Amino acid sequence: MAIDLQTVLDSNSRLANVKTPLVALFVGATSGIGLGALKEFAQHASDPRVYIVARNAKTAGAIVEELHVLNPRGRYEIIEKNVSLVKDAEAVAEFVKTKESSLDLLFLSVGFVSLDGRQDTTEGLDASMTTRYYSRIRITQLLLPLLRRAKSPHVVSILAGGMEGSLQEDDLDLRQAKNWSVARASVHSATIGTLALERLAAESPRVSFVHAYPGMVATPLFDRLASGIAGFILRCFLAPVIRLFSRSATEAGQRGLFLATSARYSVDDGIVPLGAVVTGGSLQKGVRSNGGKGIFLVGASGDIADNEKVLMPLRKRDMEKKVWEHTEAVFDSVR
Ligand SMILES: NC(=O)c1ccc[n+]([C@@H]2O[C@H](COP(=O)([O-])OP(=O)(O)OC[C@H]3O[C@@H](n4cnc5c(N)ncnc54)[C@H](OP(=O)(O)O)[C@@H]3O)[C@@H](O)[C@H]2O)c1
Secondary structure (H helix, E strand, C coil): CCCHHHHHHHHHHHHHHHCCEEEEEEECCCCCEEEEEHHHHHHHHEEEEEEECCCCCCHHHHHHHHHHHHHHCEEEEEECCCCCHHHHHHHHHHHHHCCCCCCCCEEEEECCCCCCCCCCCCCEEHHHHHHHHHHHHHHHHHHHHHHHHCCCEEEEEECCCCEEEEEECCCCCCCCCHHHHHHHHHHHHHHHHHHHHHHHHHCCCCCCCEEECCEEEEHHHHHHHHCCCHHHHHHHHHHHHHHHHEHHHHHHHHHEEEEEECCCCCCCCCCCCCCCCCCCCCCCCCCCCHHCCCCCCCCCCCCCCCHHHHHHHHHHCCCCHHHHHHHHHHHHHHH
16 A cells, blocks of 8 residues: 555654654665655654764765754764775674664665676675675664664665565675676665565564665665766766656655654554554554564555565575575674
């Protein structure tokens, strides 16, 4: 069932009813969908304490200034790290642990798509997959103890929920050059992302996990698809056409906050005191993947995405376990 924007906005505005301070970490909110969600959160949370990961703290300073205008009661802190390295992702989580004892919201939207080919990091991983999978999962894993201490903890990953596909099962990080392609890196990030989040959800049943596909959103993502002449052509000709058919980053951010706060995507009754959010018969509680044991897989309009046709055979072949063993081996290798 598609969720109309007014329902989203009404629900988000109810966040102001929560009078206890809400602590949130945004990874990927220096631009695009994450930035939209961050502004929506700052605007509606009555007493937010927000950590924002940025590759460049100086550039992100302007965002913090804007947040202070939106909500002067909020506290905003930049963590200067580049999570295209798993090590930096670990440092982000460790930093938050030194500052907070619990975490209400983890919003993950970091990532990019590059037509330039595989970009190896110093850790030997593809940077596009690290930002979209490895670092997101590492931060989530390390912050689970804090999330478990929150009243109604939520993890939202903006990527491609419901669009999982088949895997190159013997090369999950697509290390072999013959296996890497833009499409495969995207499908792998989404598919192993869902399987890993399902595993973390099983370990932490009180934490609500959402993996969402945001639809086509007009963000700088499309300006950065390629470098050189190809990039110039794409920026001049393709990006403007894509924008015509895309929703704004503001709306995508509003929808992102809805995913993070509505009882529809909560294992409990949600951060927001309920009432109109789930009653009235029109907005039912969402159903989680894996027969209700998994996570909320959400499509572009807030609809619950059913991708069991792809996911069930993977689970039957024990791919969740294999993905997790691979992921832990990668985490061990960068220590
Ligand atoms: N926009 C869409 O239509 C769409 C559709 C489906 C899925 N998605 C996915 O949704 C997520 C958010 O997309 P968006 O449109 O909001 O993108 P965006 O505006 O380009 O924002 C991406 C965020 O990731 C960070 N980032 C990008 N490349 C990075 C790198 N190499 N190392 C570290 N950080 C990096 C950016 O930081 P800086 O500000 O420092 O660059 C920014 O905070 C992405 O994973 C994207 O693949 C987007």
